[in-house]
Amino acid sequence: MGKPAEKAFYRFVVLFFNCLVTFGSYFCFDIPSVLQDQFQGNLTCPNSTVSNGTSANGTAECVEGLGMTPEEYNLLYAIYAWTNALVVIMAGFLIDKLGNCFGVFLFSFLTVLGSTIFALGSHFKGTSYLLPLMLTGRLLFGSGNGSLTLVQNRITSFWFKGKELALAFGLTLAFSRLGSVLNFFLTQKFEANFGLQWTLWGGTLLCVLGFLAAITVSMLDKVGMRQLGLDGAIQEESRKVRVQDVGKLSLRYWLLVLTIMFFYNGIFPFVADASFCPLVHDRLSQHCSTHLVHLKRCNCFLCQDYVGLRGVFAVGCAVLTLPVFALLAFTFVPPLVSTIWLGVTYSFAAASMWPSIPLVVPQATLGTAMGLATSVQMIGIGLSNLFVGQILGTKSSDAKIPLWRWQRMMIFMLGNTICCIVTSIILNIVDHRQGGTLNKTTKRNATEESPGTAEQDSLLQGQEEFDGDDPGQSISINRS
Incomplete structure (x- = not known):
């Protein structure tokens, strides 16, 4: 009778709690986007004109809120991105050195602390303490949430290595975005009944x-490692991880990182500001169409498991995203069409880009590599939020933004998408010259793998070829 950790159900139990780790933090992350009216609303309104949106006849009414300007509001997202950019590099290295239990506990606690200070700041409306407290909360929240995703991906990539890896990535992302979807459906109604602070x-x-889910998954991970007899070997490999290993990351890795950055530069600032944009005048267009498609991500990742061709998908998604912002800026096509279009390409892009990172870096430095990728991504997003x-x-919080400024914002998003196309094409060229790892099809993978691989083989594989700067290099990989 085998040990529980050797059976399939155990890794799916790990996956279940791993999915729950970031559900709440993703819900919190987009609360300002859903309640942008309240964050940028007037400090006071005459009692007869107070409203949580628009009146029945479609005319705008006074919305009582925190009185933030558009620049202050965008700073809430920018500081989150900057914090991620600075923290996740060191966080990834610490996770590689100290293990998942340390990382998942610390970073999950930071999300709780950050969200607590952020909520506390809302009670200081109209004072000079409001913005510093809310920015501090977002800073701590960003320190935890971005790094927490690194641990989550690291756990997933070990327990599902060689076994439905893309599907497992898709499920973790889908659960995270389920938090975003429920945020859209529930937050406005909750705020209307109980107020912004509650x-x-x-x-x-x-x-x-x-x-609580983070504590549970860390215990399952630790117990599973002990049952598999890998805890000693993992600690030994962790001690070998050095900062100098960053220099061994291949050109393909850096091109993949730039592709991710440029693609997300056109997504996150758009989601953050679109609720005020007259070009996306319907909230259903901005949130529902985009976030509901995120729930279909697991299907996209399952497709990647069976099809492969991740590099080709990355180029295709970037090219297909190109018309979205042009349609919003210069045509009268209903915004629902453009945002659903964006949601679909976003889903397939995430399915092709992020699971590609474990394919081009050694497993022992996966945390560091994911941290660097997230850092570069967040630097780009933070700068994009500032530019927007x-x-x-x-x-002024109540000044109407002219239409031509919104058009310029869409042109800025369009420019990022063009840069994404360029880097993804170069990525495919380099990958082809180094063996085509990213574009291997299921048929090719099947012929390269020996048949009859046991369940435990996906967990205990000790050597794997890493196609880095030296295509013939072979690196021992274990997970810490």
Whole structure:
């Protein structure tokens, strides 16, 4: 009778709790986007005109809120991105050195602490403490949430290595985005009934539930390692990880990182600001169409498991995203069409890009590699949020932003998509010259793998060829 950790059900139990780790934090992350009216609303309104949106006849009414300007509001997202960019590099290295239990506990706790301070800041409306407290909360929240995703991906890539890896990645992302979807459906109604402050505290409670899930998955991971007899070997491999290993990351890895950065530069700032954009005048267009498609991500990742061709998908998604912002900026095509289109390409892009990273880096430095990738991505997103804030250009929370400024914002998104196309094409060229790892089809993979691989083989494989700067290099890989 085998040990529980050697059976398939055990790794799916790990996956279940691993999915729950970031559910609450993703819910919290997009609360400002859903409640942008309240964050940028007036500090006071005459009692007869207070509203949570628009009146029945379609005319805008006074929305009472925190009184933030567009620049201050975008700074909430920019500081989150900058914090990720700085913290995740060291976080990835620490995870490689100290293991998953340390990482998942620390970073999940930071999301709870950050969301708590963020909610507390909302009680200081109209004072000079409001913005510093809320920025501090987003800073701590960003320190935890981005790094927490690294641990989550690291756990997934070990327990499902060689076994439905892309599907497992898809499920973790789908659960995370389920938090975003429920945020869209529930947050506005909750805020209308209980107010902004209690809404933010509700998000904090969800982060606490994620913290409990993090403790559970860390225990399952540790017990499973012990049952498989890998805990000693893992600690030994962890001690070998050095900062100098970053220099061994291949050109393909860096091209993949740039491709991810440019693609997300056109997504996150768009989601953050589109609820105020007259070019996307329907909230259903901005949130529902985009986030509901995120729930279909597991299908996209399952497709990648069976089809492969990740490099080709990356180019295709970038090319197909190109018309979205042009349609929004210069045509009268209903915005629902463009945003659903964007949601579909986003889903397939995520399925092709992020699971490609474990294919081009050694497993022992996966945490560091994922941290660097997230850092570069967040640097780009943070700068993009700042640029968008400057493009929209108003200093007043109640000033109407002219249409031509929104068009310039869409042109900026369009430019990022063009850069994504360029880097993804170069990535495919380099990958082809180094063996075509990213574009291997299922048929090719099947002929290269020996038949009859046992369940435990996916967990215990000790050597794997790593196609880096030296195509013939072979590196021992274990997970810490």
